[in-house]
Amino acid sequence: MNHKQKEAIKKLRGAGRSYLEIAGQLGLSQNTVKSFCQRNQLASAISPEPETINVTLCRECSAPLIQTTGKKKKHFCSDQCRHTWWNAHPETIKRKNGRTFSCQTCGRDFIGYGKRERKYCSRACYGLSKVIRR
Incomplete structure (x- = not known):
């Protein structure tokens, strides 16, 4: 990889291009582009904002929780709230037949x-x- 290609990778990565797009455009391996970006702190140059679908409230403290598309639904804002709520509501635990x-x-x-x-x-x-x- 020469200096010209390195500068092109920096420019394209800054413009939000993916490793695959940059590799195809410059005729390099995708892994070569990825390694260069990681070594030069360009790995997270593109970080798309996660889409939020709705806001719910923590079951324990009613703090707002931002739900993200494609992720498991959040019910608690922290481990402390989760432990407190489950200790206060043991009857809601789904157990196998005892x-x-x-x-x-x-x-x-x-x-x-x-x-x-x-x-x-x-x-x-x-x-x-x-x-x-x-």
């Missing part, structure tokens, strides 16, 4: 998820069952 079991150590009924047969309601009861057997 089955009711009775703990073999303390006799308490508990709900178990998954395919395995559950014997104990907690690790503490499991530990006690090992001590009781001895």
Whole structure:
């Protein structure tokens, strides 16, 4: 790649052309153009603004959330709001069908998820069952 091509890449990249368009116009490899642009901080010369489809509110704090086309819908503005909201609304968690079991150590009924047969309601009861057997 000569000096003339380098200047042309800078000019075309500044005009918003893609790597493929520049490579085709200058007769270079797309990877050559991309590498040159990355080394010379021209990689983000074109950054199209994301289209916003609508604005919704955070479920916890009601802060405005900008939704972007082609992305998953946002429900929370931060991890802190997400954790707070889910801890306050555990009934809305979609869980698989749970089955009711009775703990073999303390006799308490508990709900178990998954395919395995559950014997104990907690690790503490499991530990006690090992001590009781001895």
